[in-house]
Amino acid sequence: MNPILIKSETKDLTFSRIDWDDATYRTTYDRPIESLILSIKTIGLQQLPVLQKKAQGRFCIVTGNRRLRSLQKIGRNPVSCKIVTNGIKENDLFLFNFHDNCVRGFNSVEKSFIVKKMAFFIEERELIQRYLPLLDLPPKKEIFDRFLRISEMSPIYWPALIQGRLFPETIESVIREFLPLAHLIFALFIFFRWGFQKQKEFLTELKEICIRRSEKPKKILSTSTIMILLQQPTWTPQQKGQAFRKFFRNCRYPALTDTEKTFEAMISPLNLDQRTRINPPPFFEGGHYDLAVHFSSSKELKESLEKIIKVLEEGKLNGLP
Template sequence: MDYDIHTVSLDRIDTSDRTFKITTTIDKSDLTPSIRCVGILQPPVLIEKEKAWCVVCGFRRISASEAMNLKEIPAFVVNARSLEECARMAISDNACQRSLNVVEQARAYALIRRVVNRTEAWVEIAAASGLPVSQAAIERILPVADMPATLQAGLLSGSIALPVALQINRLSDTDALALGNLFAKISAGLNVQRELLETILDISKRDRSTVAELIVNEKIDAILNDSETPIPQQVQKLRMLLKKMRYPSLSQAEKSFEDTLKSLKLNSRLQLQPPRFFEGKTYRANLSFDSCEQLRLLQAELDKLIQHPHFLPD
């Protein structure tokens, strides 16, 4: 690829054309001190389009120059024979500086898909840039490029795991936005994220309401906007609330069981387990003792259960 270095007017550079943009805004390091001190050591790469310049590499350098109110900057003007060559350069320029995050990887895949027709070149460019080349990885990462900004931001911040983001992305834009905003307010692991999403979708389907309508809930808002409560406790409260909404009868049975146990004030050496999902009548009791005296004490605790009027069925 042939290129020449030119002095280019910033107002002729079309930064709104993001055809070749790979970098995400997660990297907010300021380049202005460096440019002010020593200038632009690595000029941006541009190609000509009609009456303006299209950026191939160097969006952040150009943005920093604009922030400094510069009028002109040095730039490599590329005489590209094809968009494929520009794609190779844009991806390599980013990949050689750092490991690409999942959104940048998705943008790189999407760029290759747009400008490369040959399958072998597709794989070659991806491999040369350090991108995963397995079909499974491509199918998992590529959809991220077209996700709403809220989901992409969640992936970058770590508030949304990729498997969960892929599920959310299948929903309507309104529902995806609502869930993206919900997960942005909490910090939970993959399993809890999956649990919350599954429960919300189940309730939405049962009640024939949209996810967005479901999430606009005073009790959910109260939990998420409680600045006095640590995030882990907020997550636990949210899980319990959604479980109660999803299984109201089960939640009521659990509460009744727990309230009764508290009122009985049983010895900690006696542990009682109710039927799974309170379906059935078989309870399990676990006794821990290391003397006859302790066993006699636990017998008295069992008598409390037997004599309770409503705790166990006849």
């Protein structure tokens, strides 16, 4: 990798001359400045921001956005900055910003638009092998594709990705498989407060149901049953999420659901104590049921077993599904 040599001159600038909306070189998203403000107040500014001159006497930020915002918050105006000389390639300035911030690491949103910007001027193989590891990502084609897709996500969902309410893997799946419904699905994930596993399972179920029924996902997600459960006024988001998953499970495994209902219809009337459970085999396959008894004394164990023996003698477990 060739060194990136940036020539500059130091100059005092007022904040009014900075184009804050120009994100050409920006690699930072959703990073607080409170600790940086304290640092600057305590030991001063140790590294000057770097800017590039634009038309009409304006300047765009090459690196140091947070430093400038901190100085603005403190009330320093004008501020000393390094102004890069004319003729430096835009690609080199972006890489300068990248390496300047690389040591602190990047969040998932930052990684996505760094990959997107680099893809315009760096050959794919080099980007994967050289730059993904610097982003703390495995140097794999599927990871490169994933973060390119994440960059297509609406910015309104960036906070949810930072907060761990959306996940790179499920975002990629939604954009790849259900792009026209991305807004709806992301909103449901956030509303239901589902973790990664539940999001992943839902997408698998939705895709399988679409294939089985030969129906569009939009039709499935707009059924009257779903609309009714989403509008339940007294249900919490978690309760609605549970009902939502149950509906999809019924759609995906109709035969299994019928078997579960048969099993529950046999077990519920037995009036076993709360310490005793009869568990069916996974997906009711294999025919091996489990009996679990929790007890804290021999008396409790005896009482539970006596109830089980009575149920067996009366034949109430005959014909388990």
